Amino acid sequence: MPPERTPTEPMAAYRLPPDAVITALGSDPRRGLSDNEARARLERDGPNQLTPTRPVPGWRKLLAQFSDVLVILLLVAAGISLALWLFERDSELPYEAIAILTIVLLNAAMGFIQQARAEQAVAALQRMSAAQARVIRNGQQMAIAASEVVAGDIILLEEGDTVPADGRLLQSVALQTSEAALTGESLPESKDPETITGEVAVGDRQNMVFSGTAVTYGRGKAIVTATGMQTQTGRIAGMLEEAPPETTPLQQELSRVGRLLGLLVMVIAAVMITTIILVEHVRGLPALFDVLILGVALAVAAVPEGLPAVVTAVLALGVQRMARRNAIVRHLAAVETLGSASVIASDKTGTLTRNEMTVRAVVTASGRVTLGGTGYEPVGEVTAHRAGTTGADTAALDDDLRLEVERALTVGDRATNAVLQEDDGRWTIQGDPTEGALIVAARKAGLADELLDARFARVGEVPFSSERKLMSTLHTDAQQQESIQVFTKGAPDVLLGRCTRERIGKATRPLTTERRKEILALNDGLAREALRTLGVAARVLPADGFGPDDIGEHVEQDLVFVGLIGMIDPPREEATAAVAEARAAGIRPVMITGDHPVTAAVIGQELGIVRDGRAVTGAEIDKMPDHLLEQTVRDVSIYARVNPDHKLRIVKALQKDRAIVAMTGDGVNDAPALRTADIGIAMGITGTDVSREAADIVLADDNFASIVAAVEEGRAIFANIRKFLRYLLSSNIGEVMTMFFGVLLADIIGLTAAGGSGFALPLLATQILWINMVTDGAPALALGLDPASPAAMTHPPRPRQEGVITRQMWAGIAFVGTVTAAGTLLVLDACLPGGLIEGTGTLAYAQTMTFTTLVLFSLFTVFNSRSDELSAFCGLFSNLWLWGAVMLxxxxQVAVVYLPFLQKAFSTVSLELADWLACFAVASSVLWLRELSKLISRWRHAPQGQSAPSHV
Structure with missing residues (x-):
């Protein structure tokens, strides 16, 4: 049991020795906290997260639905209507006022529900993309959600991590953190666990790490002293105001379209009001009020004021759908850009391959050993080949070859920071997969972890860096106590430059120029087998007088070369199909990797990324001026041995060539390239916190196929937005044209008020509002749930400059609006006495028929709106939500025609079956005429000599 924890002032922890902080926090540097103790502290102190801004109360969100100017006008109109009813008492109830208020309230409720669902979707995505932390609990390393970190936890930090909480350093191996966001200091800060005396500023507390800062170099261990709002970042967060909500370019464009349409319709409404008042000689307050109500209702019905909310809801639902396909979207703007992606620049390891490295071969001076088995389970047969022979010879492992292989795998095992773990029979790696493969290979060769730990105790480390391409560890040797063993692993070509001798059996021999060439040739041979190669080397230093100041890059000189280790990360089976699908969609896959160019080319050919096997290296890129690199990226799809700065140059060169680039990355130094790319994609499993923060999308499974799936979903989301935009505008323009031409042609179609005096309208204000609620709600949202078209990934990417509403869309919208207005007015004329078609109905009957026909026109238009090219009958039943919305x-509409209280509210009368059949027949004309126009369009654009396909 740890001692009872006493409160430790987090701000003073840097002035206390590590042991004092550990004691005060009741922890253990080796075992950490127990699960029970951590749970108790989490309940007491709360989660390790910044206090969210105070949520907006539900009643305020509901009131916000009534802030629109047109809605306010409707509320004023309902108030005036109620006042007139109280004055005149011409009916049992103020039906018009009740109808207006009911529709306004229902619209507000729909908007409130849409907003709530969008917020829930965003919250769910935030939970899925929560940061992780590595801690020691119950004596074991484990990864937990950063929000579950508590005071007293022992946290492990390495390059690429985001520090999850404030902590006092216990160990540091060349640890550096970037604290620019906290202190304003642009350069990384070196960290050291030594106690500081006296009061110093936050930026000078070298023995502390702070929540939210990034580890840029080295590794370390710390004990958590403060979490949540008690951290330095939390104190700053408490003083910050909430940032404005993110709006995507698509939402901004749709808002602009909405404002433009709103202005246009309001002008039309004003013209109609003025025309009616002047032409019909409107007199009296009630009549004048009816005209004003009509104008406001028409404006509300015609303006898609709820469009941004619908777009947000559809984006949120689509993003959730993408998350189910392992692509977690952090920025909504990425969804729009995905449809335009023309290049996917992907890392190889873990994305195009399985990220389960397996050592296949160890090559030493005396021959080659092959290891069987796959994955991280330490089981596999070991066979050998003597130098210059073919065929397996297991007996050969008893001589120099066995000693060399054991030495090579010992170096590989010890020069790692990964941990091999078993949980319910499943072997996993905590740390780098390459290092994990070395540990597994050592176990297959019979090198037990316990024996290696007992003999070699680590006393120092020279961490890996992408510039040196090497890593070294220093150990005492229980069998040679007078020596310090230096174990180094890294890129073979770099490592050979640091070696002067080679291990053979128990002895060493000088490393000649000819032998170096032989080793490099062997390395190329392994690479041609698609094996990733590492070189391992060692050195013995005298232990006498050795100290911490002797640990540095200078120990990586005069090394003894031990051998080459070849490992494979097998390509994902689904990656090959995903590459083919991307190519069919007009997207060029590009591989950018740190691997050997030959290995990269082999994997690239196997996946279908390239056919010629050409690969450009980082060294070649360094020699290229920008204009030459811009020419190179047009043809080359494989880049090997690259550094993060090369990735940035490649992305910029592709963009200058007008490519829309989706770029993957996982390291700290990938952040600039991820931010520069049009779509930054971080790895969710192997990626660092810094790379995830810089990205637009996080892959939950680190799989290239998930990127292609995300592109498909992105195209589907954008297509669905166009669908309901096409539908809303077609329906609303049809309503406006019906009202406008109905009033303009009233005398021609026989539209007159009862008794022949006053004026009459094709539809009443309440009926227009009802159409707006019934047709613009559920059907529009259901269109946003349309599944991706089978043809979504068979056409080139959408040009970025292409607007959300194209000329072709506007033509279709105008066509449908015209047919809708003409058909509706035809029904109105046929129901009224006089006019072009003689009828015998009353005005109430004619308005009910017109009302019903216009609703049915909108419902048929839903199916037309799914495509400007494909037939409405293509995939007719693929979206059951749409059918449900149409039936609702x-x-x-049936209810508003037959229920007595709704009849009074909306001035409708009951219709006969023949009336419904007539309304259906006329309304269906928009479907058949649009089908005909699509057929003609497909025929005109079909390749010469081919007929338009009959199935679309």
């Missing part, structure tokens, strides 16, 4: 709207 139809039932509501």
């Amino acid at each position: 709207s139809l039932l509501l």
Whole structure:
């Protein structure tokens, strides 16, 4: 049991020795906290997260639905209507006022629900993309959600991590952190666990790490002293105001379209009001009020004021759908850009391959050993080949070859920071997969972890860096106590430059120029087998007088070369199909890797990324001026042995060639390239916290196929937005044209008020509002749930400059609006006495028929709106939500025609079956005429000599 924890002032922890802080926090540097103790502290102190801004109360969100100017006008109109009813008492109830208020309230409720669902979707995504922390609990390393870190936890830090909480350093191996966001200091800070005396500023507390800062170099261990709002970042967060909500370019464009349409319709409404008042000689307050109500209702019905909310809801639902396909979207703007992606620049390891490195071969001076088995389970047969022979010879492992292989795998095992773990029979690696493969290979060769730990105790480390391409560890040797063993692993070509001798059996021999060439040739041979190669080397230093100041890059000289280790990360089976799908969609896959160019080319050919096997290296890129690199990226799809700065140059060169680039990355230094790319994609499993923060999308499974799936979903989301935009505008323009031409042609179609005096309208204000609610709600949202078209990945990417509403869309919208208005007015004329078609109905009957026909026109238009090219009958039943929405709207229309209280509210009368059949027949004309126009369009654009396909 740890001692009872006493409160430790987090700000003073840097002035206390590590042991004092550990004691005060009741922890253990080796075992950490127990699960029970951590759970108790989490309940007491709360989660390790910044206090969210105070949520907006539900009643305020509901009131916000009534802030629109047109809605306010409707509320004023309802108030005036109620006042007139109280004055005149011409009916049992103020039906018009009740109808207006009911529709306004229902619209507000729909908007409130849409907003709530969008917020829930965003919250769910935030939970899925929560940061992780590595801690020691119950004596074991484990990864937990950063929000579960508590005071007293022992946290492990390495390059690429984001520090999850404030902590006092216990160990540091060349640890550096970037604290620019906290202190304003642009250069990384070196960290050291030594106690500091006296009061110093935050930026000078070298023995502390702070929440939210990034580890840029080295590794370390710390004990958590403060979490949540008690951290330095938390104190700053408490003083910050909430940032404005993110709006995507698509939402901004749709808002602009909405404002433009709103202005246009309001002008039309004003013209109609003025025309009616002047032409019909409107007199009296009630009549004048009816005209004003009509104008406001028409404006509300025609303006898609809820469009941004619908877009947000559809984006949120689509993003959730992408998350189910392992692509977690952090920025909504990425969804729009995905449809335009023309290049996917992907890392190889873990994305195109399985990220389960397996050592296949160890090559030493005396021959080659092959290891069987796959993955991280330490089981596999070991066979050998003597130098210059073919065929397996297991007996050969008893001589120099066995000693050399054991030495090579010992170096590989010890020069790692990964941990091999078993949980319910499943072997996993905590740390780098390459290092994990070395540990597994050592176990297959019979090198037990316990024996190696007992003999070699680590006393120092020279961490790996992408510039040196090497890593070294220093150990005492229980069998040679007078020596310090230096174990180094890294890129073979770099490592050979640091070696002067080679291990053979128990002895060493000088490393000649000819032998160096032989080793490099062997390395190329392994690479041609698609094996990733590492070189391992060692050195013995005298232990006498050795100290911490002797640990540095200078120990990586005069090394003894031990051998080459070849490992393979097998390509994902689904990656080959995903590459082919991307190519069919007009997207060029590009591989950018740190691996050997030959290995990269082999994997690239196997996956279908390239056919010629050409690969450009980072060294070649360094020699290229920008203009030459811009020419190179047009043809080359494999880049090997690259550094992060090369990735940035490649991305910029592709963008200058007008490519829309989706770029993957996982390291700290990948952050600039991820931010520069049009779509930054971070790895969710192997990626660092810094890379995830810089990215637009996080892959939950680090799989290239998930990127292609995300592109498909992105295209589907954008297509769905166009679908309901096409639908809303077609329906609303049809309503506006019906009202405008109905008033303009009133005398021609026989539209007159009862008794022949006053004026009459094709539809009443309440009926227009009802159409707006019934047709613009559920059907529009259901269109946003349309599944991706099978043809979504068979056409080139959408040009970025292409607007959300194209000329072709506007033509279709105008066509549908015209057919809708003409058909509706035809029904109105046929129901009224006089006019072009003689009828015998009353005005109430004619308005009910017109009302019903216009609703049915909108419901048929839903199916037209799914495509400007494909037939409405293509995939007719693929979206059951759409059918449900249409049936709901139809039932509501039946209710408003037959239920007595709704008849009074909306001035409708009951219709006969023949009336419904007539309304259906006329309304269906928009479907058949649009089908005909699509057929003609496909025929005109079909390749010469081919007919338009009959199935679309």
